[in-house]
Amino acid sequence: MKTWGSWLFWLAAIASSCQISSTDDLKTEKLAVSVRLSECGGFDAPPDKSPQEDGDYCAAERLFWSYDAESDELLLRNTRVALNCCGIHEMEAISEQGGFAGVNQVVVHETDMPKDGNRCKCECVFDFEISIQKIATYAHSGQIHIIVDRDITDSGVGREPVLETDLVLSEKNGVIVISDDSAELACSTSM
Numbered sequence: 001m002k003t004w005g006s007w008l009f010w011l012a013a014i015a016s017s018c019q020i021s022s023t024d025d026l027k028t029e030k031l032a033v034s035v036r037l038s039e040c041g042g043f044d045a046p047p048d049k050s051p052q053e054d055g056d057y058c059a060a061e062r063l064f065w066s067y068d069a070e071s072d073e074l075l076l077r078n079t080r081v082a083l084n085c086c087g088i089h090e091m092e093a094i095s096e097q098g099g100f101a102g103v104n105q106v107v108v109h110e111t112d113m114p115k116d117g118n119r120c121k122c123e124c125v126f127d128f129e130i131s132i133q134k135i136a137t138y139a140h141s142g143q144i145h146i147i148v149d150r151d152i153t154d155s156g157v158g159r160e161p162v163l164e165t166d167l168v169l170s171e172k173n174g175v176i177v178i179s180d181d182s183a184e185l186a187c188s189t190s191m
Contacts, residue, residue: 040124
């Protein structure tokens, strides 16, 4: 008859022989990027390399993406992001490799923080754009796993994912609707 002590010994032996990755094994790297952030109302005119708008700008928050194989550059433009009018915005991209289940992905962080510690009593729409260089390095079978998250620093919530998807680089460009929640007030006051 086995005692509790012998059961615990066997469980400990089994657990120590299993090698389970944890988030401690996650390797992150800040990626080489160029960033463009709009004022209230979005960009006046998109740059030449940027994917073109389709449909009504105010209808939905969208992620436009395009991949240039020659320069190995991925351009992401998140449009019609409804935020408080008085904010400072930042954007960066990191790669995450390893960790639980061998994660290999690119995470784009959008940040909105109060301007001079204050907020306004209005909302506006903004555009966030980032170009990531040498993106094929982070591809797996011609796809990039992308997560876009947003941190509204004074919300008390922290970073929240707004989109998680795989982009197939051979498709060269695309449009993904992130949210079709109404932004009528934010959009109409800023356009």
